Amino acid sequence: GEDVEQSLFLSVREGDSSVINCTYTDSSSTYLYWYKQEPGAGLQLLTYIFSNMDMKQDQRLTVLLNKKDKHLSLRIADTQTGDSAIYFCAESKPADKLIFGTGTRLQVFP
């Protein structure tokens, strides 16, 4: 099937690192994405990784891809209260289709 799975909740203290995990199903997916949804808003693309890469770093964000295990993770360093949101991973499919995970709600407390 086309299931992309994530844990539903993550709670971290401000200043700590957050790691959000995702498992996907299709090893042929070309791109894997992380989207952020803030309260009352649509989704915004946070970062993405091409399937031939193992890691991508973008300021406080680090994406790790383990193709063998079909596991994707997003690490946020020095997590801030403004990072509180729902994070979705998504895998690309032909015809521009995206398959989204269930979303992980990140709560950052002081």
Next chain:
Amino acid sequence: EAQVTQNPRYLITVTGKKLTVTCSQNMNHEYMSWYRQDPGLGLRQIYYSMNVEVTDKGDVPEGYKVSRKEKRNFPLILESPSPNQTSLYFCASSRSGTSEMTYEQYFGPGTRLTVT
């Protein structure tokens, strides 16, 4: 400003009363899509359109219709809404990709629909 707009943002209606949610993008994107977001299920694709007059079913098309008469607009139509269509709906658009390249999807702000 490049954006995807949806109207209305909030809608409460009754079972069986036809409604339309509009979606418009100003980025000249070929690809447009509708999703619904439900707790614990993430986003599921309802319908998508690769270009004008080209539409196709997504994963959960039952009870919905779409049209793509102009490039910028992609309305979602519920002919006879039912309570199980109570959800948060998102429209998205992007450039059309290839087998080697996909492009960022831009999302609208969402429409929260309640059907009683």
